[in-house]
Amino acid sequence: MISTADTHVPWSPRRQASVSLLIFATQLVLIFLLSDRSPPSVRPVAQVPGLALLTGKRSPLLDLEDPTLFAAPHRESFSGLAWLKPPQTIYHPFEWVGDSQFLSLSAPQLGSFFREFLDTNNLAPTPFEGRPEPVLAPPAGTGIEGAPTLSVMQMGGGLSARQLLNQPVLKSFTNSELLTNSTVQLVVNPAGRPVSITLLSGSGSREADLFALDQARAARFAPTGPQETTGGPGTLASLTWGEMVFEWATLVVPSTNRTNPGTQ
Numbered sequence: 001m002i003s004t005a006d007t008h009v010p011w012s013p014r015r016q017a018s019v020s021l022l023i024f025a026t027q028l029v030l031i032f033l034l035s036d037r038s039p040p041s042v043r044p045v046a047q048v049p050g051l052a053l054l055t056g057k058r059s060p061l062l063d064l065e066d067p068t069l070f071a072a073p074h075r076e077s078f079s080g081l082a083w084l085k086p087p088q089t090i091y092h093p094f095e096w097v098g099d100s101q102f103l104s105l106s107a108p109q110l111g112s113f114f115r116e117f118l119d120t121n122n123l124a125p126t127p128f129e130g131r132p133e134p135v136l137a138p139p140a141g142t143g144i145e146g147a148p149t150l151s152v153m154q155m156g157g158g159l160s161a162r163q164l165l166n167q168p169v170l171k172s173f174t175n176s177e178l179l180t181n182s183t184v185q186l187v188v189n190p191a192g193r194p195v196s197i198t199l200l201s202g203s204g205s206r207e208a209d210l211f212a213l214d215q216a217r218a219a220r221f222a223p224t225g226p227q228e229t230t231g232g233p234g235t236l237a238s239l240t241w242g243e244m245v246f247e248w249a250t251l252v253v254p255s256t257n258r259t260n261p262g263t264q
Contacts (some may be wrong), residue, residue: 016236037075037121042183053197067069072077087222098101102142118235149199149249150170150172150249151170151171151172151246151247151248151249152166152170152246152247153215153240153244153245153246153247154243154244154245154247155172155243155245156242156243156244157239157242158240158242159186159188159221159240159241159242159243159244160242162188162192162221162222162224162240162242163219163221163222164219164221165192165220165221165222166218166219166220168215170215170217170246171211172248172249172250172251173199173207173208173211173248173249173250173251174250174251175204175205175250177204177250178250179203179204179205179208179248179250180202180203180204180248181201181203181245181246181247181248182199182201182202182203182208182209182212182245182246182248183199183200183201183202183243183244183245183246184197184198184199184200184212184213184216184243184244184245184246185197185198185199185241185242185243186216186219186241186242186243187239187240187241188239188240188242189225189238189239189240190223190238190239191223192220192221192222192223192224193220193221194216194217194219195239197216197217199213200243203246204240205248205250208246208248212244216244219244221240224238224240
């Protein structure tokens, strides 16, 4: 059988809160009753600085105790007179007291120095050593040095693998400057006929460029497909793209107004 004295019953939360508030209120009452509410007493002053007016002559000992005697301008310091009584600077302008001295030379003697200089110095003109003008010889021949002597044509792109049936007959062109290459782009169908001709770059001569377009238009290549008898354009995949590059031989323009280099 269990005794009732050994049974421990825990406090409920409400009971715990009531006991805590009671203890807190008891502490506030004790603080209020035991505190001293009398006004604070003023402490007596032991030493305070005083201010007094000097009467009569100033004591030299007081000047020695003055911290500003050597730190700042003071009438009793070593530089007191310099600060309080600065010296006055008197400006003295320069005044000419002598007699005026004029030129002692007469008017005819003023140019004698330059006349003596001309008489004692040789001012003859210095001869200029000139060189004869170079003799320009006319160019020998009608070609340009370093330029090709015969015009040639080369295939590029996909047309380099196709056989050209008719070789173009090329010629040289006359121009005052060296001609560059004429590059013509061709699109050839399976029958070997050009269906598109475009001038990619000119040579500098319109006559040479038109001649290159005519030769590209008249070019015929070996057929590669079943449309060799019909000559149709064919599909895009069956077309061949390439270039014809014309390298021109340039001839010098004959000069009609040559002068004899020996005559002036």
